[in-house]
Amino acid sequence: MSEEVTTRVQVRLTVDGTPVEQEVEPRLLLVHLLRDLLGSTEVAVGCDTSNCGACLVAVDGEVVKACNVLAVQARDSDVATLAHPELAGPAYEAAAAALPVDRLPCASCRGGAVFGVGEWVERGAPDGAAGVRRHLEGLLCRCGAYDAIVDAALEAAGTPAPARKEGGA
Numbered sequence: 223m224s225e226e227v228t229t230r231v232q233v234r235l236t237v238d239g240t241p242v243e244q245e246v247e248p249r250l251l252l253v254h255l256l257r258d259l260l261g262s263t264e265v266a267v268g269c270d271t272s273n274c275g276a277c278l279v280a281v282d283g284e285v286v287k288a289c290n291v292l293a294v295q296a297r298d299s300d301v302a303t304l305a306h307p308e309l310a311g312p313a314y315e316a317a318a319a320a321l322p323v324d325r326l327p328c329a330s331c332r333g334g335a336v337f338g339v340g341e342w343v344e345r346g347a348p349d350g351a352a353g354v355r356r357h358l359e360g361l362l363c364r365c366g367a368y369d370a371i372v373d374a375a376l377e378a379a380g381t382p383a384p385a386r387k388e389g390g391a
């Protein structure tokens with residue numbers, strides 16, 4: 223009977239400004255490298271279907287779902303997480319500043335909101351409130367705080383949030 227041989231791969235990358243090196247299985251997802259092996263618990267896991275967007279991070283400035291990328295694909299890259307979104311650029315710093323933890327009811331989607339909003343701001347904040355709603359279509363906020371996220375996005379982009387009727391959207 224033959225023994226199963228698992229090849230492990232050495233991965234070097236920078237996470238939130240700190241160089242790290244880790245031996246991983248080739249099938250390991252980036253989100254599990256970050257959370258389970260490197261202790262970056264700011265990276266959230268909100269689903270097991272790659273649908274919620276809670277795990278967004280920036281890899282070399284590109285926003286990705288960390289549950290949709292293999293750790294080996296992030297080899298030699300610079301990863302910025304919710305712990306240091308400013309390392310992804312000023313738009314992400316502005317998004318994080320506009321979305322403090324206490325602006326969201328439970329904040330479990332905050333990583334997705336910060337990186338989603340940051341990406342929209344970095345692209346020039348196209349089409350205002352409607353544009354950011356479209357841009358964040360893949361983000362699931364279980365508390366339904368989409369208005370707060372849109373208002374924060376407009377603030378991050380330097381645009382005043384629209385007045386809303388009390389209790390309405």
Ligand code: FES
Binds near residue numbers: 270274278
């Ligand atoms: Fe990655 Fe839900 S945990 S999309």
